[in-house]
Amino acid sequence: RKEVEQDPGPFxxxxxxxxxxNCTYSNSASQSxxxxxxxxxxxxxxxxxxxxxxxxxxRFTAQLxxxxxxxxxxxxxxxxxxxxxxLCVVKPDTGFQKLVFGTGxxxxxxx
Amino acid sequence: xxxxxxxPKYLVTQMGNDKSIKCEQNLGHDTMYWYKQDSKKFLKIMxxxxxxxxxxxxxxxxxxxxxxxxxxxxxxxxxxLELGDSAVxxxxxxQVGEGHTGELFFGEGSRLTVL
Numbered sequence: 001r002k003e004v005e006q007d008p009g010p011f012x013x014x015x016x017x018x019x020x021x022n023c024t025y026s027n028s029a030s031q032s033x034x035x036x037x038x039x040x041x042x043x044x045x046x047x048x049x050x051x052x053x054x055x056x057x058x059r060f061t062a063q064l065x066x067x068x069x070x071x072x073x074x075x076x077x078x079x080x081x082x083x084x085x086x087l088c089v090v091k092p093d094t095g096f097q098k099l100v101f102g103t104g105x106x107x108x109x110x111x
Numbered sequence: 112x113x114x115x116x117x118x119p120k121y122l123v124t125q126m127g128n129d130k131s132i133k134c135e136q137n138l139g140h141d142t143m144y145w146y147k148q149d150s151k152k153f154l155k156i157m158x159x160x161x162x163x164x165x166x167x168x169x170x171x172x173x174x175x176x177x178x179x180x181x182x183x184x185x186x187x188x189x190x191x192l193e194l195g196d197s198a199v200x201x202x203x204x205x206q207v208g209e210g211h212t213g214e215l216f217f218g219e220g221s222r223l224t225v226l
Contacts, residue, residue, distance in 0.1 A: 032213065034214075036215075042219070042220075043201055043217035043218060043219050043220055044154065044201075044215070044217055045217070046214045046215070049212060049214075087154065091213070098156060098159065098167055099156070099213075099215060100156075101146075101153075101154040101155070103151065103153050104152055
């Protein structure tokens, strides 16, 4: 089983739609969780951290379910500029900084 | 100002050659990394250095040798290049420890093509 698994997509949605991505992780001792965004042929960039109580940043909401080892990202009112690959990222343990990336979920927002 | 810069951005070379990629960060971070992103877009850590000390060394062939002359620089040298080494190599940096999120800041990537 991969350490971090995501549905690769692509998710094709119209502008204004709400879309949700899911991610599961295998190590129950994982400490920290993030969503990164990667545009085509660009470097990944942090979108948001994921906190235990869930957190929101504008149109983006992240949730964490430790019992099910599951992370989600909800995007409301999708914009064309949201088209990208969304990477679920997990820090597996308390050891030194090692982030494990999922393979990413591709989102295509169309007019 | 570019925070994490790596050179070259593109590299096309023949099998068997040796090549290097250089990385520099001006963020004052103490930890730097090399990640490899293959054709399936899977991003996997290769090495990590903290204050010039190697702290993460994933299962990577000995042909790959990182070098950190100081905490702002991390270079990657690859000997005897193979077809399977074709990928995008990303350098990244972060500041770890109390009060820091550990966010990774990536360079723009170095696209290596081995013919």
